Amino acid sequence: MVQIPPVPLDRDAPTPLAVQLADGLRSAAADGTVRPGDRLPSTRALATAFRVSRTVTAAAYDQLLAEGWVAGRVGSGTYVTAIPAEMQRTGAGRSTSPAEPHLGEGGAGAAPAAPVQRAGDAEPGAYELDPGRPCVAALDRGMWRRAWRAAADPAPDDRPEPDGLTGFRATVAEHLLRHRGLPAGSDDVLATAGTSAAVAELARLLPPGATVAVEEPGYRRAVTALRAAGCVIAPVRVDDDGLVVDDIPAGCAAVYCTPAHQFPLAVRMAAARRVALIERARVEDLLVIEDDYDGELRYDVAPLPLLVALAPERVVHLGTASKIISPTLGAGWAVAPEPVRAAWRELRADTGTRPSPAGQRVFTALAGHGDLSRHLRRLRRELGARRRLVLAAAARAGWRAHGDPAGAHLVLRPPATDRRTEPALVAEAAGRGVAVRGLATFHDGPPRTSGLVVGYAAGSRDDVVTALERLLPGGSAARPDPGG
Known part of the structure; x- marks a missing residue:
């Protein structure tokens, strides 16, 4: 059993002890004190060593288990499974001497884009189980009106700010630190109109005909945006551990992925895969586009660490207000290496494009009043309760549910004895007034999986x-308590 080095725990700090302990254990892995295959002390032994309760040590292990750096073996203990290679615990989110990412070169030619199908294509008035919709029911309307009034206080702008409003970028930096654990400065942040719009802008920074690896199944709007810019799409398989890094073909200029909560399979990228992706990015001069569209929404442990924290010189991190608040704002953000930010600014200067400042002002006002943090706590409770409803209904109907305890969607599959095809299931649901999408619509080529x-x-x-009662006959549930 490996000996854990001393981890300083500050009992007066606002950071919970479990988070401090998890950070210390992660640092021990980063500096080589512990290695893959090492067995860690039990929660009881760790609690004794650090003079904390077992609740603290169990929570720290739960966080590391969820992140994939360690794994439990029944009757044996907890073992290190991966090392956060070259991870800098101080200054994570920026590099002391970043290498300029070469934006790559690729071949010519592009296949025609497949049509994007939406759950809303069903009959008007249908109950929608669309994975792309936010939970606006959780928004406090008083909070919403207050933020819009505050956003109207500043004088109108008389010139564009291509990087985004200064206050918004500072607010995003604070949001990323508080809710995603990323210590980025406001100068590292660019405002965007959301993740899809950001992908479309980034695609124009790549050489014409550049090859971009994307998840398969994956987010169709990102694929469409990349193709529209002349990129060649290289679909890469996704399994229960996320993007299969070994399947990324040679010669790519960039990789687009959703590691914290894969869209649409709802799984997270395993720690070993993250390390492998970053290593390939460094060796092969790849730009990694990390779409963190709903990374704030996790219900078992703290949100998972970001790829940009592992390699700030290789990763462009994208976030959005659309899934945690509303697409009404049209506000998002990017954290990118300075060479990418410089090229992005030049593109905006040449084209006159920029994200609207109105949504940035509202987002800033929400955060400034403390309403954003309160909303996120309320949103996690609401979506966690809804997720439990889906799991319970699926279990009663004999369906299998797949996906991490995060975000706002799951993949459901019927019993093995059910011979209906995916299109038949979608059509039958539409006939019962429920709009739902099958996994086939998220593929660029022939479907690899169904559900x-x-x-x-x-x-x-x-x-x-x-909607669940209509989708899953036999899986009906009692009406929820509106306050539950």
């Missing part, structure tokens, strides 16, 4: 129950 992608954020909680 229904069930989003549970849209509408009220009562709407979700009604």
